Amino acid sequence: MRYAANGGGIERGLKDASKQKYRNYGVTGVERLENNTFGQAIPTQYDKAKKENPDIKTIVMTGGGNDLLMLAAGDAMKKIDEVGVRLDKLWKQMATDGVKDVLYIEYSEGGSNGPNVRYGIEKVKPVCESQTGLRCHFMLSDPIIHMQ
DSSP: OOOOTTTTHHHHHHHHHHOOOOOOOOOTTOOSSSOOTTSOOHHHHHHHHHHHOTTOOEEEEOOSHHHHTTSOHHHHHHHHHHHHHHHHHHHHHHHHTTOOEEEEEOOOOOGGGHHHHHHHHHHHHHHHHTOSSSEEEEEOSHHHHTOO
């Protein structure tokens, strides 16, 4: 299945493929893993979800993309390093809360963002794979996006 951003993407694909109910706490355009001008961040989205249902077992997520996709290489690398540290902290908290699985979907390497995304893969994938309190599944999106 192929879906365009801001009208489909992960949310639409999950709904169509799984035929399961799930809650969506994602907010398009969120920047940073800490609060910003939108007043949203991934940890606050998780806090809201946990408040509404403290028995979360599986989380499907991306994270940090809007911060790094348009940054110059040096700035993006620093930001990606920060994203990796914050994701490690968030995933450890999720494990403490009883989450069993996190599916982390990486951004596409296509276009001018390729170097930033490749650096993100290099930094975030090992953080995901090192988790011991939950199963963290790191998924590259390009093989799926480019399916014919």
